[in-house]
Amino acid sequence: DIQMTQSPSVLSASVGDRVTLSCKASQNINKNLDWYQQKLGEAPKLLIYFTNNLQTGIPSRFSGSGSGTDYTLTISSLQPEDVATYFCFQYNSGWTFGGGTKLELK
């Protein structure tokens, strides 16, 4: 099974900061990776699909990159409404979610 490790588990940042979240796969996942945002009591919301494609309706401050085993979600200028938990998700072999990064305001 493919394991997905996200870091950090908790991130505190200020409004306007550039924020980078990391996700590492236990083996090459060929860019078959999505990023989700989840707020308390809600279903996960797709932000980025296939590593670097912005889902319709998602603000352009969100972007994704990566290849092989290492992937990144970047928020270029943090907004208060971005406070949430972020999950990476691989579908190269079965499905696996990362453990999540909880993003807080400093």
Place this chain on the structure above:
Amino acid sequence: QIQLVQSGPELKKPGESVKISCKASGYTFTDYAMNWVKQAPGNGLKWMGWINTQTGKPTYADDFKQRFVFSLETSASTAYLQINNLNIEDTATYFCTRRGAYWGQGTLVTVSS
């Protein structure tokens, strides 16, 4: 528009069974597999497996090969998750998802004596 609407919250005792529904609308139900995802309180997301909506064949992730049953009512565009012999560790929110942007709202199952 595409929607996945799940059944309401459940409160069950250990040893009982529960069956959660996920009704799809806005697309051809048999064109896409349906997946199930578990989220225990305060925890991350865990993929439980998927069901082929054309054949009805389920595939279970390793941790969900016992006690968990995926089924369909194709005529009603509905997928079901049944959990048998419930235990405390089954307390969680369960999501159906077509993957990507399409998720049900989640069904909270609470198992308590």
